[in-house]
Amino acid sequence: MSSMSGELRQAFLAADVRPTVQRYAVLHYLARNRVHATAEEIFREVNRRDPRASRATVYNSLKSLARAGLVREVVSDGKAARFDASLHPHHHFVCERCGEVEDVAWFELPAGKAPLGARQVRSFEVVFRGVCEKCAAAQSLTGETE
Amino acid sequence: MSSMSGELRQAFLAADVRPTVQRYAVLHYLARNRVHATAEEIFREVNRRDPRASRATVYNSLKSLARAGLVREVVSDGKAARFDASLHPHHHFVCERCGEVEDVAWFELPAGKAPLGARQVRSFEVVFRGVCEKCAAAQSLTGETE
DNA sequence: GCGCTAAGTTAGACTTATTCTAGATTTACA
DNA sequence: TGTAAATCTAGAATAAGTCTAACTTAGCGC
Incomplete structure (x- = not known):
């Protein structure tokens, strides 16, 4: 873990979640893009830039982040779960x-x-x-x- | 469609949903059992009694009933969607x-x-x-x- | 009631979403 | 730094949900 910018770094510390490159990338994507993204979309987008994350890790990260309250699973009628940074x-x-x-x-x-x-x-x-x-x-x- | 009891029959009429044996069985199960059941559970339970319904039909019925407002998909963290009779x-x-x-x-x-x-x-x-x-x-x- | 048509149903193959596994890496902390 | 515990990876495995083509039923006019 080298560089993590302000708000997100705080969020990790406060929530007592081990900050890893992959979790950071996932939360960062959700926080920057106010979309209700599926795990698949997050996987794709996160991997367009450098720190690659396997599909399983995206799921694991979302789970940890959700448990810590940094992310939440949003209601959705489709079959795929959708997620939201819940900082605000x-x-x-x-x-x-x-x-x-x-x-x-x-x-x-x-x-x-x-x-x-x-x-x-x-x-x-x-x-x-x-x-x-x-x-x-x-x-x-x-x-x-x- | 031969015998359909009171409240549910009304519900079908009011919602303008074609009453079929299978839809009735699905709604009946949900109305009788105040649980938040998955499609799979509904499939299993409905088929323990007579009017059998294929898996696809359980999904279709849930979709029609949901569109008509007789059933609603309930929030859930797991992967499988859960349903609720929404008469009350x-x-x-x-x-x-x-x-x-x-x-x-x-x-x-x-x-x-x-x-x-x-x-x-x-x-x-x-x-x-x-x-x-x-x-x-x-x-x-x-x-x-x- | 009888027959027509549109809507609904079936079984099972298929697609898509999510979890699991075993070994390699990283983090936290002394 | 060195070490244990947590996390990550790729890909196989499982689970959830959809689709298809042929068959049945409900609704409606006669």
């Missing part, structure tokens, strides 16, 4: 028409609303489902019913 | 320790909180993550750190 919290909107997952700006939940009993909550997110702007526009144009 | 709305709690998904009683979100723009929201749910009661108890007993 946000909610999600899933389009039932095209499957796209969009970020929704963060807002808090009113305290005490949720009947959670003795469970220890470490994080939460709201997942909205419906029709995204693009699909809504396409629908009204063609007058489609379904 | 509720939120979810995911244990980061054991992976278990638990239901959380329904509550509304304060109106106007979410910055959703022109998106058409048809449903939403809150996903909490943390440590479930059982895992919390196990942890405090053994004094484990991680």
